[in-house]
Amino acid sequence: MYPGIPWQRDIAHQRNGFDLTPEELGEWFLKLQTVGNVHNINLVTPEHVVPQVALSILAARDMGLRVPIIYNTSSFDSLESLQLLDGLVDIYLPDFKVWRSSTSKRLLKADDYASTAMESIKEMHRQVGDLAFTSDGIAKKGVLLRHLVMPGKGDEGREIMRWLAENVSRDLYVHIMEQYHPDAHVGKTKRVTRRVRLGEGAAPEEEVRYADINRAVRDEELVSVRDAAVKAGLWRFCEPNENSAFHL
Known part of the structure; x- marks a missing residue:
């Protein structure tokens, strides 16, 4: 799991929560199913606790969990951790953030992000395939790939779309997201001291x-x-709107 990103999409940064054993977490899954009447259990960026997540899913299924498990991830996963989840996760929601290693090194502090994401996304697709739905439009199994378009990074987005079509599936369900928001560290001022001649004040x-x-x-x-996605052969796009019957 990489250290973090300097911008925001719809992400909260508060450190709230409490400790649970895998069995206790499994009980919460069941409560969400029976009391909350949810369509699925959505696990957000759990890359750092995959063994515990796997145990909690097994425990929940022993107790009667039937709704799909969603694994919501940055795609900076190890193959070993994903293989632990084979047969346990129903729906993968991976991001493919950036293409160039220079971009990921600067923005994600991980110069191997793209190569890791490629391996991870192919493994996710191997496990669950293209996204499938119930008769009433609720996602039940498969991969939904997300790409957040960023300012000045359209060329990287186009490369990502071409790679997905050629190496994963042209039937891959893709969400091209537009809700980039320059927040967190982006746009904040940093103070530097420029070099000055002898006798001048060091004006920051x-x-x-x-x-x-x-x-x-x-x-x-x-x-x-x-357009690059369509040209590459991708055709299944997530475009939720008020008339959409698509639900996760």
Whole structure:
């Protein structure tokens, strides 16, 4: 699991929660099914606790869990951890964030992000295949791949779409997301001291952090990634709206 990202999508950064054993977590899964009447159990970025998650799923199924398990991930997973989940996870929700190692090193602090994501996404698809739905439009099994289009990174998004079509499946369900928001560390000022001549005061000057992504995504950037996906042969896109029958 990489250290973190300097921007936000719809992510909360608060450190709230409490400790549970795998069996206790499994009991919570069951409560959500019976009391909450949920469609699924959505596990968000659990890469660092996969062995415990696997045990909790097994315990919950022994107690009667029937709803699908969703594994919601950055795709910076090890193959070993994903193989522990084979047969336990019904729906994978992986991100494919960026393509170039220089970008991932700078923004994600992980220069091997793309290569790791490629292996992880192929393994997820091997396990559960393309996304399938119940007769009433609720996702039941498969992969839903997400890509957040970022300012100035449309070329990386286009490469990702081509790779997915050629190496995973042209029937892959893809969500090309537009809700990038320059928050967290993006746009904050950092103080640096410029070199000055002898006798001058050392006047500090301000620079904006991650200035290249300190803006909203433009419509043409979104369109270019979508067009590249269609040209590569992808056709199943997640476009939820008020008239959509699609549910997770």
